[in-house]
Amino acid sequence: MKIYNLDIDINQLSKSEKKIANFITKNMSKVPYLNLQELSKAIGVSIATISRFCVSIGFSGFKDFKNHIKNNYEISPANKMKSILNEIRDEDIGAQIINKTINYLKKTIEYLSNDNFNRAIKSINTAEDIYIFSPGPSESVANLLFFRLNRFGLNVNKMAKSGKELFENLINLSKDDLIIIFGFFNVSPEIKIILDYKKKIGFKTIMITDLIVSEMNKTSDIILYVERGEIWEFHTMVTPMALIEALIVGITINNEEKYLKKLNNLHELRKHYANYLTK
Numbered sequence: 001m002k003i004y005n006l007d008i009d010i011n012q013l014s015k016s017e018k019k020i021a022n023f024i025t026k027n028m029s030k031v032p033y034l035n036l037q038e039l040s041k042a043i044g045v046s047i048a049t050i051s052r053f054c055v056s057i058g059f060s061g062f063k064d065f066k067n068h069i070k071n072n073y074e075i076s077p078a079n080k081m082k083s084i085l086n087e088i089r090d091e092d093i094g095a096q097i098i099n100k101t102i103n104y105l106k107k108t109i110e111y112l113s114n115d116n117f118n119r120a121i122k123s124i125n126t127a128e129d130i131y132i133f134s135p136g137p138s139e140s141v142a143n144l145l146f147f148r149l150n151r152f153g154l155n156v157n158k159m160a161k162s163g164k165e166l167f168e169n170l171i172n173l174s175k176d177d178l179i180i181i182f183g184f185f186n187v188s189p190e191i192k193i194i195l196d197y198k199k200k201i202g203f204k205t206i207m208i209t210d211l212i213v214s215e216m217n218k219t220s221d222i223i224l225y226v227e228r229g230e231i232w233e234f235h236t237m238v239t240p241m242a243l244i245e246a247l248i249v250g251i252t253i254n255n256e257e258k259y260l261k262k263l264n265n266l267h268e269l270r271k272h273y274a275n276y277l278t279k
Contacts, residue, residue, distance in 0.1 A: 008057055016045050017053045032069045036062050101238045107227035108239045111212070120206050120222050121250040124149070127178035127204070130156040131169060133194060138182035138208075141240045145180070148248045151266065152259045166190055175202035182240070183209040184228065187216045195219045208240060 013021060023043045024031050031039065039062075040047045054065040088096050124130060130149060134142030142158070149156040159169045159179070170193075173179075179198075183191055195216060198205055207220035210228040217223050226239040252259045 013053070013056065016049045017056060019043060019045060020050060020053045032066070101236050104227045104229065104236055104239050105242060108225070108243065111225040111227065112243075113223075113225075116222050116224060117246070117250065120224060120247060121254050123178050123204050123206060123222065124154070124180075124247070124251055125254050128155065128174060128176035129172075129178070130154055131159050131173070131177065131179045132156065132182075133159045133161075133179055133190070134182045135161045135188060135190065136184070137235075137237055138184060138240065141237060141244055142180075142182060144241065145244050145247075148244075149251075151262065152251070153262050162188075162190055166193065170194070170197050173197075173201050173203050177203040178206065179203060180206045181208065181216075181220070183207050183211070183214070183216050184235070185210070187214060191216055208243065210235070 008021060020043055027042075034042065036047055036050060040050055043050070051062055054060075054062050057065070059065040059068065132142045132146055139161070146156055146158060157169070160166045179194060181191060181194065195205065198219070204222070205220045206222045206224065207216060208224045208226065209217065210226055211217065212225060224243060226243050228235040228237075228239055
């Protein structure tokens, strides 16, 4: 029997341990998201029996076995969605998701460095040109950031998300520029290239990431951490959005007169041409 890349001799297991093994093989997408008590109840065996099972297959205990599962369980969009489906009950789905997101926001606040946050505001306000690198789902958050910064009259550009087109952006960078990078889940080849090229040109980088420990954090100038859930879980985009909104407010406070004038000009422009554009 194979369980999470482990070859297990079913004949060496007790009757209760076989019951555990059979349950796990039939529920491999669900087990990573159950705690010891939940697993015990689901299988109908004692917590002690599960602990003995983990030891019998080569682990120090359930926690050690769980860590192995997390490291070997295939991470895919479907499995991430299964993680939230397995966790959420049928009743009050909206409230459960919102409460889960609130916890992520609280953790983001705990890790938020006020010094890094203020440095990010200053870097955005003083950069010659601002570039945004936002692969995958982070594009939705980056679009809001682009919209707000562009409205303030800042020179902001979206970078190619992948491939050789990235070089078309890099050749225009100078030491007075800034790249805001959304680096979630892992370090992509594109991020490695950006950070390596940074050594040559000297531009600044702001890394918005859900990774507390990562090689890209070591070479970025400013790190802004957001909690989005464990690597195998369904990932929220609410916390990055909240961080972006906080940055926009901070940027405005830092240069209030200039940016409020821009917004007033926008308002006057809309009024002037109100009869031409009704939407």
